[in-house]
Structure formats: C-alpha cells, structure tokens
Amino acid sequence: MNAVALSATACPSPSSATSPATDSPATAAPSTATPSAPSDADGSCPPPPLSVLGGEVRVPLSSGGETGYAALDQAASAPALRRVWDDVAAYLPSYGSVHRGAGHLSRLSTELFERSRETVADFLGCRPDDQVVFTRSTTDSLNLLAAALPSGTRVFVFETEHHAALLPWARHGHRVTWLPAPRSKAEAVAAASAALGAAPAGPKLLCVTGASNVTGELWPVRELAQVARRHGARTVLDGAQWVPHRAVDLSALGVDWVAFSGHKVYAPFGAGVLAGRADWLDAAPPYLAGGGASRSVEGDAGQGLTTVWQTGAARHEAGSPNVVGAYALASACRALAEVGFAAVTEHEQRLLRRLRTGLASVSAVRELSLFGPESERVAVVSFVVAGVDSAELAARLSDDYGIGVRAGLFCAHPLVRLLLEGAADHDDEASDSTDAEAREPEQQREPGCDGTATQAIRVSFGAGTPVEHVDRLVRAVRELVAAR
Numbered sequence: 001m002n003a004v005a006l007s008a009t010a011c012p013s014p015s016s017a018t019s020p021a022t023d024s025p026a027t028a029a030p031s032t033a034t035p036s037a038p039s040d041a042d043g044s045c046p047p048p049p050l051s052v053l054g055g056e057v058r059v060p061l062s063s064g065g066e067t068g069y070a071a072l073d074q075a076a077s078a079p080a081l082r083r084v085w086d087d088v089a090a091y092l093p094s095y096g097s098v099h100r101g102a103g104h105l106s107r108l109s110t111e112l113f114e115r116s117r118e119t120v121a122d123f124l125g126c127r128p129d130d131q132v133v134f135t136r137s138t139t140d141s142l143n144l145l146a147a148a149l150p151s152g153t154r155v156f157v158f159e160t161e162h163h164a165a166l167l168p169w170a171r172h173g174h175r176v177t178w179l180p181a182p183r184s185k186a187e188a189v190a191a192a193s194a195a196l197g198a199a200p201a202g203p204k205l206l207c208v209t210g211a212s213n214v215t216g217e218l219w220p221v222r223e224l225a226q227v228a229r230r231h232g233a234r235t236v237l238d239g240a241q242w243v244p245h246r247a248v249d250l251s252a253l254g255v256d257w258v259a260f261s262g263h264k265v266y267a268p269f270g271a272g273v274l275a276g277r278a279d280w281l282d283a284a285p286p287y288l289a290g291g292g293a294s295r296s297v298e299g300d301a302g303q304g305l306t307t308v309w310q311t312g313a314a315r316h317e318a319g320s321p322n323v324v325g326a327y328a329l330a331s332a333c334r335a336l337a338e339v340g341f342a343a344v345t346e347h348e349q350r351l352l353r354r355l356r357t358g359l360a361s362v363s364a365v366r367e368l369s370l371f372g373p374e375s376e377r378v379a380v381v382s383f384v385v386a387g388v389d390s391a392e393l394a395a396r397l398s399d400d401y402g403i404g405v406r407a408g409l410f411c412a413h414p415l416v417r418l419l420l421e422g423a424a425d426h427d428d429e430a431s432d433s434t435d436a437e438a439r440e441p442e443q444q445r446e447p448g449c450d451g452t453a454t455q456a457i458r459v460s461f462g463a464g465t466p467v468e469h470v471d472r473l474v475r476a477v478r479e480l481v482a483a484r
Helices: 082-094 104-124 138-148 185-198 221-230 279-283 323-339 341-360 390-401 413-432 467-483
Strands: 058-060 066-068 131-135 154-158 175-179 204-209 234-238 257-261 272-276 294-300 304-309 365-367 380-385 406-408 456-460
Touching (some): 082 323, 104 272, 104 323, 131 138, 131 323, 138 234, 138 257, 154 185, 204 221, 221 234, 341 365, 390 456
Parallel strands (some): 154 175, 154 204, 234 257
Antiparallel strands (some): 058 066, 131 272, 257 272, 406 456
C-alpha cells in the first residue's frame, strides 16, 4: 500500500497515542468503574461534531477484561444520534395512526409524517416537482424504481455497484448492460458515454453509486449525469454511502433520483427514501397494492373490482406508514444540516488520514482501491493482510480489542473479487524482488484456493467517531500482524 500524505494536525500519531489499559489483551483486567464514553487519547483532537449513542457500551475481551466498544462498521449501519433518540422519545407518547384517524394524535402523527417528508426534500435539494417516497431502505428504494420503469427501459450499471443496485433491474424484465470496472473517473465517464451512445432509442437509465461501499472512493456523479442527459437517459444515484458524508443537491448534481437508507445516516429505525422525478412513478402501478395507495375501490368482489390509485408519494406507500422511522430519518437529516457537512468532512478526513497512514506503516497491509490511493474518498477503507485470513483477523479485533469491523465481500462481490485479485498481483510482484523461492510454499500465497484472499476487512466510521477508535484499530492491526 502506498503511503498517504498526512496533513498537519494537532492530534498525536497513531503510533504514539496512548489507550486505556483495558484495550490491550495483555494487560486487561475486569472493570468495576462506571462505564463512560471514550475520549480522544490526549484531549488535543477536536471532538466529533455529532454525538451518537453507544459510546458508553463496554464489551468483554478474550483476556477477561472489558473495554469501550469501537464501532468501525458504520458503512453497514451507523449508530443513532442522541438527537434522533431524544426526538423519537419525545414523540412516542403522542404516537397515533397516520392518514387514517380523526383524533388529535392521529392528526398530530400525520402532520409529523408529512413534515418529515418536507425536511428530507429540503435536505436533498429536491426540485419543486420531485417526490419523496418513504421506503424501508436503499435496496427497497431501488427495487421500487425498477418496478416503476417503463417497459423496455435499458439499464446501464457498472459491475462495481452494491448488489442493491446490481440485481433489481433484470428481475423486472429490463435489459441490463453491465459496464466493466473503470480504473479512473475519466474512464467511467467515457465508458458510460460510449454505452449510452450506442443504445437504440427508448427509455434509458444509468445507475451509479455516489461513494463505494468497498473503497469509499467518490464517483464522478455530476459528470455521469451530464453524459446521461446528453444521450437522453436518466440517472439514479445510489446514495447509501454518499448521504452520510457529503451534501446532496439533486439540482446541482443533475440526477433524476437518489436512494438512501436511514440506518446509514444515524437513524436506525427501518426507513429509506427514494426521491426524484414523479412522472415515471405516477405512471407505474403501485409498488404494493393496499390501503393508502388506493383512492377508491368499487364493484363486487365476485364480479371484479375497479380501483383508482393515488398519485404522488402515497401511490407507492401502501399500508400504515413507518412514521417513527420517517421522523427519525428526518431528525438525522436536520442534525446533519445544522452541524454542516464542512464540519463532518473535516472530522472524517482527519481520521481517514490517520487510519490510512497508520495502515500504510504495516508492510503486509494492502488497501483496496479502484481509482488509486490519491482518489478522494469518504470514511470507508478496505484492506487485506498478506498471509492472514480476513475473517480470523476481524474476530481477533473484536475479541482482543473490542473493535467492530466487517469481513467479507460487502454485498459487492464482483468488485471485491476484482480488487482482491489486484492485491494478490501486487504481492506477487513484490515477492519477485525478494528471495521468494527460499520461502516455504505455504508462505508465498494468501489464503484462497487460487492464491488470492477470499475476503477483505472493511473499516468505516462517521461524524460521531472519536480518534481513539481509529488509533486503537491501527495499533491492533500492527500488533496482530507482528505476532503472527
């Protein structure tokens, strides 16, 4: 892994930071102190811009002690903001049915639900005619859009996408063109332009991620949307990893839709969003058939029913809506907007530099990257360690250090496998310059039937992560690699 330049910062380096004694498996002892939220190692680093729940949680260590939990798997699910928890707790005593009742609490809940929709629309920079549809998740949102596309739509998707963006389109009978993994942003734009330009007339959709859930790298969303418009295509942005870290403005980005999940943006209550253009959504059959989506139902059930469906967001929100989830998601959007993404980005990039520089000091570590080490990215890093099974390493990080990371292929199997092959090639090239033939055969290869690692480690964090968690991870990897 290439070293990454570390900009000037008042924080201590990962190698010099001190950690609580209970963080070390060699010195851990049972704790009798009242649990408290972890803090930066020497107090010199600015605190995180947002306060999240879980900082006081302590977990057992294999040595018999315990330590504060370091939540570094936030690309999967981020911890809830204290602000979100407080807002939901304040609302719950007044909980009532939504769009269904005449009572005061029902009216209050309905108003809260619709105001949450307005909050999300403002947060996303929605245009006047855009819709905000509440769903369960990013996956649900993209499946909804796939069901709503006009018949005969051609969908263009890079093979580097998360499964939520890879898989829904073909299930609904759309013709899918898989675009190969680009090795630069310019290559991505050129590949999309060539494919869209060669497509016949008819409805077309380009699906693109904002930030990779594997490497954290930012994609050229605005440029890809411009290419799509030039060729008469629409664009949907998978914003699952973008929205927690960067501002979204549908107008400025030029995308037609964005999909994201509440549990990625510090509101883990099972709500998601599909926001954007209304015409294809209003023209499509309801995503689910049922109450709320239907405006009127007439006829005899034995002879057949005639249903008039709603237009607008209600058309695709059948059933009693998840008002708590929608309100929690809106609360998180308000909190992010109020603290400002400049503060969020500054904090995350400070920690990202520390993480990548610390990992680069461990010669066996290989960071996975599509566009190269200097590419701009959010707070997500995936890596492998030569000769070390990633699942075993993740388990040791948890058991010995109280650190939660992810090991696997991260629901982006084609991309991770491609990057793992690249990491193995890097190690092969490095071994050519050493006395590789003198080593035992089993030491020349990483685990895996073809010589490549079969899984990777992913570290991800956010606006509520303290620097101590990142420093602990770097120290843990360094110690575990040295001890193998």
